[in-house]
Amino acid sequence: MTVIDQDMRDIIERAMLAFAATVCEDGSPNLSPKGSVRVYDDEHLAFMDIASPTTIANLRRDPRIEITAVDFFSRRGYRFKGHTRFAPPGTPEYEWLNSWLLEVNGPGYPANEVVVVEVERVLPVLSPAYTWGGAEQDALTESWEQRYRTTIAARKLGDPA
Structure with missing residues (x-):
């Protein structure tokens, strides 16, 4: 099985x-x-x-x-x-x-x-983004990858965000 x-x-x-x-x-x-x-x-x-x-x-x-x-x-x-x-x-x-x-x-x-x-x-x-937000996986994945890249880049520049 x-x-x-x-x-x-x-x-x-x-x-x-x-x-x-x-x-x-x-x-x-x-x-x-x-x-x-x-x-x-x-x-x-x-x-x-x-x-x-x-x-x-x-x-x-x-x-x-x-x-x-x-x-x-x-x-x-x-x-x-x-x-x-x-x-x-x-x-x-x-x-x-x-x-x-x-x-x-x-x-x-x-x-x-x-x-x-x-x-x-x-x-x-x-994620509720799928069920209530109508998100599609590719768009949601791209959005979160960008958020992580932005956060990592900010930390490298000394911004604690």
């Missing part, structure tokens, strides 16, 4: 940063940025435990997770809900993700274990 389609794959690739939500022991939420979220196959996401002691402790106690990936330029993305398991060094999931991590970041990154997420439900994330 295919849960993760090509558009979802593309969003995760473009987002480059996703956010993982877990539940702390006291019931409070824990939201953690993850730069290593990748699509493993049609039903699983994976990310590396690089520096995530709270996330990992929460998942060992309660394997439920939600990962949200949003393409900030197109203002849309997905929420992936599911359950996790761990893949230590030597497993296919670990070797696959660690190879990518080394390729992207070079040696020296702490790669403790892989968190494999069995995706059970996917929900879209869509």
